[in-house]
Amino acid sequence: MSEAPTxxxxxxxxxxxxxxxxxxxxxxxxxxxVAEAVTQRGRRVVxxxxxxxxxxxxxxxxxxYWLPLAQANVFRRHARAEGCRxxxxxxxxxxxxxxxxxxxWLTLRLLPRVVRAYRGGDDxxxxxxxxxFEDYGFRIVAPHQIAPEILMxxxxxxxxxxxxxxHVDIARALALLExxxxxxxxxxxxxxxxxxxAVEGAEGTDAMLGRVAELRAxxxxxxxxxxxxxxxxxxxxxxRRFDLPAIGPRTVEExxxxxxxxxxxxxxxxxxxEPLAVAAVADRAKIFVTGVAEQAAQ
Amino acid sequence: MSEAPTxxxxxxxxxxxxxxxxxxxxxxxxxxxVAEAVTQRGRRVVxxxxxxxxxxxxxxxxxxYWLPLAQANVFRRHARAEGCRxxxxxxxxxxxxxxxxxxxWLTLRLLPRVVRAYRGGDDxxxxxxxxxFEDYGFRIVAPHQIAPEILMxxxxxxxxxxxxxxHVDIARALALLExxxxxxxxxxxxxxxxxxxAVEGAEGTDAMLGRVAELRAxxxxxxxxxxxxxxxxxxxxxxRRFDLPAIGPRTVEExxxxxxxxxxxxxxxxxxxEPLAVAAVADRAKIFVTGVAEQAAQ
Numbered sequence: 001m002s003e004a005p006t007x008x009x010x011x012x013x014x015x016x017x018x019x020x021x022x023x024x025x026x027x028x029x030x031x032x033x034v035a036e037a038v039t040q041r042g043r044r045v046v047x048x049x050x051x052x053x054x055x056x057x058x059x060x061x062x063x064x065y066w067l068p069l070a071q072a073n074v075f076r077r078h079a080r081a082e083g084c085r086x087x088x089x090x091x092x093x094x095x096x097x098x099x100x101x102x103x104x105w106l107t108l109r110l111l112p113r114v115v116r117a118y119r120g121g122d123d124x125x126x127x128x129x130x131x132x133f134e135d136y137g138f139r140i141v142a143p144h145q146i147a148p149e150i151l152m153x154x155x156x157x158x159x160x161x162x163x164x165x166x167h168v169d170i171a172r173a174l175a176l177l178e179x180x181x182x183x184x185x186x187x188x189x190x191x192x193x194x195x196x197x198a199v200e201g202a203e204g205t206d207a208m209l210g211r212v213a214e215l216r217a218x219x220x221x222x223x224x225x226x227x228x229x230x231x232x233x234x235x236x237x238x239x240r241r242f243d244l245p246a247i248g249p250r251t252v253e254e255x256x257x258x259x260x261x262x263x264x265x266x267x268x269x270x271x272x273x274e275p276l277a278v279a280a281v282a283d284r285a286k287i288f289v290t291g292v293a294e295q296a297a298q
Numbered sequence: 299m300s301e302a303p304t305x306x307x308x309x310x311x312x313x314x315x316x317x318x319x320x321x322x323x324x325x326x327x328x329x330x331x332v333a334e335a336v337t338q339r340g341r342r343v344v345x346x347x348x349x350x351x352x353x354x355x356x357x358x359x360x361x362x363y364w365l366p367l368a369q370a371n372v373f374r375r376h377a378r379a380e381g382c383r384x385x386x387x388x389x390x391x392x393x394x395x396x397x398x399x400x401x402x403w404l405t406l407r408l409l410p411r412v413v414r415a416y417r418g419g420d421d422x423x424x425x426x427x428x429x430x431f432e433d434y435g436f437r438i439v440a441p442h443q444i445a446p447e448i449l450m451x452x453x454x455x456x457x458x459x460x461x462x463x464x465h466v467d468i469a470r471a472l473a474l475l476e477x478x479x480x481x482x483x484x485x486x487x488x489x490x491x492x493x494x495x496a497v498e499g500a501e502g503t504d505a506m507l508g509r510v511a512e513l514r515a516x517x518x519x520x521x522x523x524x525x526x527x528x529x530x531x532x533x534x535x536x537x538r539r540f541d542l543p544a545i546g547p548r549t550v551e552e553x554x555x556x557x558x559x560x561x562x563x564x565x566x567x568x569x570x571x572e573p574l575a576v577a578a579v580a581d582r583a584k585i586f587v588t589g590v591a592e593q594a595a596q
Contacts, residue, residue, distance in 0.1 A: 172481070179477045183470070185494035196483035201496035202513055211509070215500055 020044040021146060022084035022138070024067065024075070026053045026091025030143075030150075030246045033273035034090050035062050037147035046082045048075055053092060076136055087138045088146060089130070089242050090271075092204065130242065142241040143271060152247070152291040154267040157275055158282035162262055162290055166229055168194060170264045170292060173231035181236040187245040190260065192228025197221065205232065205247075209254035216259050225259035233266040240269065247289070248273035249281045256285035267291030318342040319444060320382035320436070322365065322373070324351040324389025328441075328448075328544045331571035332388050333360055335445035344380045346373055351390060374434055385436045386444060387428070387540050388569075390502065428540065440539040441569060450545070450589040452565040455573055456580035460560055460588055464527055466492060468562045468590060471529035479534040485543040488558065490526025495519065503530065507552035514557050523557035531564040538567065545587070546571035547579045554583035565589030 021038055025031035025047050031054065035045045039062075047064035049056070065078040079087070130140050144151045155161075162170060173191040176199065180186075186200025190212050197215070200208045209230065215221050232245040247265055255263050262282075265272070268291075272278060282289045319336055323329035323345050329352065333343045337360075345362035347354070363376040377385070428438050442449045453459075460468060471489040474497065478484075484498025488510050495513070498506045507528065513519050530543040545563055553561050560580075563570070566589075570576060580587045 176478070176481045176483075179481070180474070180497070183474045183477070183494050185474075185497070190499070196481050196499055198499035198501070199478070199483070199497045201488070201494055201509075202518060203496070203509060207509075211499075211501060211505075220500060 018043055019083050019085045020046050021141075022075075022079045022082070022087045023047050024087060024089045025049045025059060026089075027055065028092045028246070029058070029248045029250070029273045030271050031091040032058045033150055033248070033271070034088065034143045034147060037150050041147060043146075046079070046084055048079070050091075072132065072136075079138065085137075085139055086141045086146070087133055088141055088143050090143045130239075140241050143244070144240075150271050150273070152265045152267050152270045152272045154291045154293050157272065157289045157291070158279035160262065160282065160286065160288035162229070162264065162288050165193070165227070166261050166264075166288070169227075169229045169261075170231055172196070173229060173264075174233055174266075174292075177231065177233050178236055181238075184235065187234060187243075188230060188232045190228060190230050190258070192221065192223040192260070195223070197228065205230070205251060206254050209251075209258045209260075212258035212260075213254070221259075226261050228258075228260045230255045230258075230260055230263045231265070232263070232270055234269050244269065244271050246271040246273060247278065249277040252278055252281040252285065252287065252289060256281075256287050260287060262288030262290065264290050264292050266294055269294060316341055317381055317383045318344050319439075320373075320377045320380070320385045321345050322385060322387050323347045323357060324387075325353065326390045326544070327356070327546045327548070327571045328569050329389040330356045331448055331546070331569070332386065332441045332445060335448050339445060341444075344377070344382055346377070348389075370430065370434075377436065383435075383437055384439045384444070385431055386439055386441050388441045428537075438539050441542065442538075448569050448571070450563045450565050450568045450570045452589045452591050455570065455587045455589070456577035458560065458580065458584065458586035460527070460562065460586050463491070463525070464559050464562075464586070467525075467527045467559075468529055470494070471527060471562075472531060472564075472590075475529065475531050476534055479536075482533065485532060485541075486528060486530045488526060488528050488556070490519065490521040490558070493521070495526065503528070503549060504552050507549075507556045507558075510556035510558070511552070519557070524559050526556075526558045528553045528556075528558055528561045529563070530561070530568055532567050542567065542569050544569040544571060545576065547575040550576055550579040550583065550585065550587060554579075554585050558585060560586030560588065562588050562590050564592055567592060 021043055023031055023035055023045055031047070035047060038045050045062050047059045047062045048067045049059045049064055050067050050069060052069065063082070065074070067075055133140055169191040172194055173189045176189050176191070176196060177187065180199065186208070188200040188205045188208060190197040190208065198208050198212050212221070216225070232247060234240060234245055245265065247263060247270065252263065278289055319341055321329055321333055321343055329345070333345060336343050343360050345357045345360045346365045347357045347362055348365050348367060350367065361380070363372070365373055431438055467489040470492055471487045474487050474489070474494060475485065478497065484506070486498040486503045486506060488495040488506065496506050496510050510519070514523070530545060532538060532543055543563065545561060545568065550561065576587055
């Protein structure tokens with residue numbers, strides 16, 4: 001029995017691309033938002049929640065197979081049996097310590113490549129993993145190719161809009177994210193009255209906002225509550241099939257707790273989970289959530 | 299009685315510049331290191347610890363006057379009475395909420411300028427404040443002009459040196475700090491195996507290292523303990539009379555707790571407090587502390 005990658009081993013897929021969609025699901029609410037949007041479009045979804053990242057309660061209502069990290073053959077077996085050809089990667093991924101992985105024989109063969117991928121930043125790691133899937137005949141698709149309605153629209157979500165001062169902060173944060181892009185790090189920054197309060201590193205957006213809230217509680221932030229923005233944008237040149245920035249109701253709650261005026265996200269280049277809930281939370285907290293045009297950002 | 303700035307109102311200073319040195323002291327151990335170095339050189343020191351920032355125990359052994367924030371006349375009165383002409387700003391400064399300041403009449407007159415300065419980043423704020431002092435006839439000098447021995451030397455402090463891999467991480471962190479320089483934010487970053495773990499925002503270096511330690515404890519950092527560097531460097535084009543990056547024994551302890559291989563600092567462009575203690579703590583923790591040449595960094 002050969003384990004060599006041959007597309008011929010996959011079940012046939014019809015031209016309309018309506019084979020079931022495999023969703024490799026990290027943490028947070030975005031994978032569920034994608035699964036629901038795809039299901040509503042009438043396409044079957046098979047979830048592959050990653051153990052330790054995905055929320056067990058969230059995946060229960062979909063067909064699903066838990067995926068241990070670094071066990072590529074578990075995915076391959078179930079995805080083939082289910083007739084999946086298209087694969088979406090979505091949700092929060094944590095960079096696990098290499099030594100903590102229980103690595104299966106298939107992954108072991110791929111390990112030199114994974115180790116090389118580990119040496120770079122997140123983009124590097126993700127594209128390395130993606131190539132492995134493609135070698136095995138799967139097609140990696142972007143979540144928004146499958147369900148474009150999950151993309152952040154242009155303009156405000158909810159009833160508030162950024163002020164002129166907020167626009168200055170938004171422009172500065174976008175310029176900063178542009179400058180840090182080549183370093184393949186976070187996709188988010190907080191700027192208040194032109195002053196950079198925080199840049200996302202390995203900790204994630206929610207933790208970064210928690211830090212701003214803490215600094216504010218300690219009286220370490222000069223600007224009063226209601227000034228400052230969280231800005232999220234993909235890295236320049238990033239492969240947009242993976243790791244698009246995302247916001248959801250929780251992001252809005254954390255931004256409000258950090259005392260910010262609002263959230264700006266590059267429209268069409270980020271995912272918004274539960275937009276109605278986002279609008280409701282934003283209105284209740286009296287902060288804006290807005291999609292800014294990519295051209296305007298440059 | 300005129301309050302206009304006239305140098306003629308200041309006591310005469312002899313050509314050797316041995317008027318007492320006024321040290322406006324923020325938090326941390328660096329102001330004490332500077333005061334001790336200057337005292338050892340035979341020059342009298344008058345400390346102006348800033349209330350809420352400086353450590354009361356630390357300033358006790360020097361002549362000192364507590365300085366409430368935004369009370370410029372308190373400084374001017376005592377500094378003139380003591381015959382000080384040169385002023386050094388050193389130590390951790392927190393950006394206080396403007397509304398929390400009890401502002402005196404002299405500062406009030408200067409307020410439009412301070413408010414303008416607040417709108418920019420730290421550099422902007424600091425240079426705005428500095429100009430105010432200069433208008434009143436004081437001369438702002440850099441700590442290292444007064445006591446060059448407090449500058450970080452080239453090469454290792456302690457017995458360990460960075461490995462080849464560490465040098466790659468150091469170069470990446472220096473390039474990142476170069477890129478974020480125009481945004482007038484932190485002066486420190488943590489890079490491990492070419493992966494940016496953290497960039498300093500408003501939280502300060504110790505808090506940033508604490509974050510890395512926390513991420514590591516939660517298993518969120520891929521690289522094992524003993525890989526990764528803290529790099530500190532001034533912003534490109536920064537006025538080096540103010541806010542030079544600084545390290546001390548506490549920095550080394552926090553870097554060790556964060557599981558890093560070591561600390562690299564731009565030699566000649568950063569302050570090292572208590573170098574002997576730094577070396578001892580570094581050797582005990584088995585991490586390197588090294589000064590990298592500015593040219594090599596570019």
